[in-house]
Amino acid sequence: MAGKDILAEAVTKAYATVGMRVRYLNDWRTHHVFGGEVHCGTNTIRAAGSAWWNSPK
Numbered sequence: 001m002a003g004k005d006i007l008a009e010a011v012t013k014a015y016a017t018v019g020m021r022v023r024y025l026n027d028w029r030t031h032h033v034f035g036g037e038v039h040c041g042t043n044t045i046r047a048a049g050s051a052w053w054n055s056p057k
Helices: 006-016 028-033
Strands: none
Touching: none
16 A cells, blocks of 8 residues: 555554554564564563553453
């Protein structure tokens, strides 16, 4: 769609509704070409003091 990443737009919008910020990175070389997969190199940083299980659904 003319250079638009509609999946990234939808994910960013969905997470923004609950106050989260999404940042994307290009991991093709570091986590695919050099071995492993995306799940091996991604991480989520959360505030330790928040009860994420009480987040709005």
